[in-house]
């Protein structure tokens with residue numbers, strides 16, 4: 001730390017992204033990226049825009065926003081395109097939370113929530129998941145605090161039904177409820193239809209997972225137009241050109257590929273079921289994932305040891321040294337071939353443990 005670093009950030013512990021090895025020697029199942037490259041039309045759209053990089057991008061991302069509004073069935077004014085959904089989340093923390101408006105989230109969830117809270121000087125409270133790692137929605141009913149819940153949750157992969165989300169939103173009318181739907185396209189129920197009914201509901205989604213655009217950095221927030229207007233105030237006070245030209249073009253093209261999107265999500269769900277069955281057969285406890293990853297625990301080896309042994313065999317998964325979940329590994333769903341490799345190497349590790 002330099003002597004110039006602001007005291008307000010001195011205690012900040014930044015978010016730690018999953019490893020991104022520079023060499024291609026690993027089967028990379030650790031950061032929930034898609035194993036499938038985006039469609040050719042998306043790559044072509046980004047390439048075409050590259051020739052105009054001397055010009056600023058459209059600060060309103062108007063074409064993309066209009067297309068997104070169509071796809072999500074909302075108005076242009078109910079949507080904001082962002083530089084990854086992480087930016088949408090940070091804007092929401094900045095816009096709606098402060099010293100007197102703390103935020104609440106589960107104890108086991110996306111690691112960025114406490115970081116955004118600390119960055120912005122927002123007090124936060126964690127509510128423990130149930131013994132089975134599910135969110136007990138009763139814990140959030142009528143608490144009169146801002147709330148952020150990932151649905152489906154990460155790294156557990158478990159989802160809440162829409163009616164439970166509605167109970168939470170309905171019972172906290174004077175607070176903003178943020179539902180992070182980063183993984184919703186893999187089998188969850190989206191609460192976007194509820195925005196007409198509740199002016200305190202803000203939803204974030206991303207192109208990083210189900211639309212194979214993690215490297216493009218594109219996300220969005222959906223909610224009542226007054227909430228979106230507030231997010232715009234924050235956006236125009238930090239980074240007006242938050243979505244770059246190539247990304248906006250790629251995102252637009254991606255939204256035109258409805259069929260590709262459907263089969264992309266279906267393939268992940270198929271490979272997920274296949275992998276879950278194989279792991280269970282080897283004695284793993286596998287949570288019921290509605291995402292593009294599995295959260296699984298072996299009855300024969302600890303989480304850290306399994307992570308290390310798989311890494312030595314060229315397969316990278318994610319493990320969290322946190323209470324209650326240290327014995328789990330989070331495995332991103334890849335291609336069938338990658339899943340076969342994971343299953344094979346895991347079987348070898350368990351054999352070596354005997």
Ligand SMILES: *Cc1c(COP(=O)(O)O)cnc(C)c1O
Pocket residue numbers: 032083084085086087110150154180182205206207208214217218219
């Ligand atoms: C991946 C992820 C995000 C955000 O990803 P972006 O790449 O910034 O869109 C947000 N929330 C959760 C729970 C995630 O796993």
